[in-house]
Amino acid sequence: MTEVRARSPGKIILSGEHAVVHGATAVAAAIDLYTHVSFRPDCSLPSDHSDRSVNLELQDMDLVLSWPLSRLKKSLGDSFTASSSPVSCTEERMKSIAILVEEQAIPEAKISLSSGISAFLHLYTSIHGYKPGKVVVSSDLPLGSGLGSSASFCVSLVAALLASSDVIVIDKSKNGWNTLCNYDLELVNKWAYEGEKILHGKPSGVDNTVSTFGSMIQFRLGELTHIRSSAPLRMLVTNTKVGRNTKALVASVSERASRHQDAMAAVFNAVDSISKELSAIIQSDAADDRSVTAREEKIEELMEMNQGLLQCMGVSHASIETVLRTTLRYKLASKLTGAGGGGCVLTLLPTLLSSSVIDKVIAELESCGFQCLKTEVGGKGLEICFS
Template identity: 65%
Template sequence: MEVRARAPGKIILAGEHAVVHGSAAVAASIALYTSVSLRLPSSPQDNDDTVTLNLLDVGLEFSWPIERIKEILPDSANSIASLPATCGEETIKRILTVLEEFNIPEAKIGIASGVVAFLWLYTSILGNKAAKVIVSSELPLGSGLGSSAAFCVSLSGAFLALSDSVKVDFDHEGWVSFGEKDQQLANKWAFEGEKIIHGKPSGIDNTVSTFGNLIKFKSGAITCIKSNMTLKMLITNTKVGRNTKALVAGVSERKKRHVDAMTSVFAAVEFISNEFASIIQSTLVSDDDDDFIKKEERIQELMEMNQGLLQCMGVSHVSIETVLQTTRKYQLTSKLTGAGGGGCVLTLLPALLSAKVIDKVIEELEQCGFQCLIAEIGGNGLEFRFDGRS
C-alpha cells in the first residue's frame, strides 16, 4: 500500500511581531508544498524489517531495523493514533543517540530534530511497521515559510491515512482532504512534531498548513478565514539568515524605551490586520474587474503601511530594503513576512500585471542573489491520495 500526502507552506500577510504584544495577525497558506510518499509492504514476504526515511532535498537517507526502533521507543507498540502524545525530553535524547550513528554533516545538523519528529510521529501513529518514506519540498528551509510545519503536517497526514484512526476512501482518484475531525487529529499530531523541532511553537504554522486558506490569530485564539479573492504573490527569499528570538527581543526592548509610541504602532497593526481580513473575506459586488482592482489597491496600501510599521519596530534589513526598492520601480508593493532581519519578502502581483513585467522583476532580484517563487495564497491545506494517482 502506498499513500502520498502534501501540505502547504505559509506566509504572514499582516501583523508579525505586533501579535506578540496582543495585536491581531493574518496568515495564509501558499501553493508551495512539502510532499511525503509512504509505502508499506504489500505482503510479509516484502517485509525487510526496516524503516527508511529519504530526505530528497538535503540528500540524506536514514534506515533503522524495527528491532532497533523497539529498543529506543519501547512503548511505541502501545501508542494510540487517535490520542496525540507529547515526546518527552528523555525520549528525544534516546532518539538523538541513534542519529549519531549516521554522522550527519555539520552543515545539515539542523535536520536532526526533523528526523526525531519523523520517528516519533511514525511509531506513535503506525507502530512498529516496516516502511519506506520519501520526503520532498518546494519550500526553502529556514526561510520563514513554514517548512517544518508542512513537513510535520504531511507526515501526519500520510501516516494517519494508513492507520485505523481515520476514515478514507481508498478508491478515490486524485487529491482528497480529510474530514474536519480527522483534520483536527492530523493538526494535533503535527503540533507534537513541531514541539520536537521548535520547543514552544505557536501552533499557527501547522494550523495554516493543515486547514489551508487563511487564519486570523490574536492572543492565542485562532480563527479560520475563507478567502473570496484569488491573490498571487511573488515571494523573494533573501537567503539572509535571521535570529527570530533576538528580533522579537529587540522589538520588546524598543517598546520599553518608547512605550506610548510603540503601543500606537501595535494598535495601528491591529487595524491593518482586521481590515486585511475583512477585505479578503468580502464578496465582490459585481463581476467586472473594477471591484477586484479596487480591493487589490486597498491591500497594496495595507501592505505598504504594515511594512512602514515594521520598519518602526526595527526589524527590516538592507536585503529587505533592496527588494522594496527594486519592486517599487515597477509600481509594485512589498513587505517583509515573518520575523524580518532577512528572510522572505512578499510582493503582491496584481491580476492585470503583465508576464513581461514579472519576468523583469524576477530577473533583477535574482541578479541580487535572491531566490524568487510565485504562489497563489489561501489554497487547500493537507491533502492525500493513494497508489500514485494524479
C-alpha cells in the same frame, strides 16, 4: 499495502508578525507551494524480523537514513505502543531520540535537519509503532525561510501515517487527491503540533493550522478564526536567502517595546488595525475589474503601512530593503513576511499586471542572488491520495 501520498501547503504572514506577540491581530494564509510525503509500509515477511527497518529519504537534501526496528525498540522501549490520540514527546524520550539521530552521522552541512528528523522518529513510532516502512519527503518550500516548511512536513507526514494505519478513513478507490472531514483534519493538526513542539519548543500553532486547513486565518492571543478570500490573490515570494535568528528578533522587539513603551504600544495598535482591515477587505466582494483593482490597491497600501511599522520595530534588513526598492520601481507593494532580518518578502501581483512586467521584476531580483516563487494565496490545505 498501497503507497500513501500526502501534501500540505506552506504559509505566509500577510500582516501582524511580531505585533501578534504583543496582543495584536495577525493574518496568515496558505500558499500553493507544498511539502510532499509518500509512505510505503513494508509488508514483507522475512525470516529474520530484526533485518527490517524504518527508512527516511529526504530527496531535496540528498539524505537517506535508516533505523533497524530492533534498535528503535531497544532505545525507545518495547512497551511503547502506537496511539491514535496525539502523544507529547517526553524529555526522556527526546534524549533517546537524539541519540538515534546522532548515530546516523549526518554531515555537518545538514546538521540543522536534526530536529526535523527527531520529530519524524517521534511521530512515526507514536502513530505507526515499530513497523517497517519507507517515508520519502520532497518540498517546493525553501527550508528555514519563514514559509512554514517544518509545519508542512509534520502535517503531511502525520496524514500519511494516520491514513496508512486506518485511523483516518479515505475512499481508496477514488482517483486523485482526497480532502478530509473537519474531525480528521483536527486530529492531524493536533498530531502535527506535537511535531512542531520538537522543532520549535513553543510554537504558536498557526503554521500547522494553516498547513492543515488551508485558506486563511485571523489570529490573536491564541484565538483562530478561519477566513476566506472572495477573489484570488497572487503574490511573488522573494527568498533573500539570508538566514535569521527568530528568537533573537522576537527578543529585540520586546526589548525595544520595554524601552519605548508608549511609542511601541501605538505601533502594535496600528498593526492590529491593519490586520483587521485587511481581513475585512480580503473577504469583501469584488464584482468587476474596477472593484478588483480598488481592492488590490487597498491591500497594497496596508502592506506598505505594515512594512513601515515593521521597520519601526527594527526587524527589516538590507536584503529586504533591496527587494522593496526593486519592486517599488515597478510600482509594486512589498513587505517582509515572518520574523524579518532576512528571510522572505511578499510582493502583491495585481490581477491586471502583465506577465512581461512580472518576468522583469523576477529577473532583476534573481540578479541580486534572490530566489523568486510565484504563488496563489489562500488555497487548499492538506490532501491525501493512494497509489
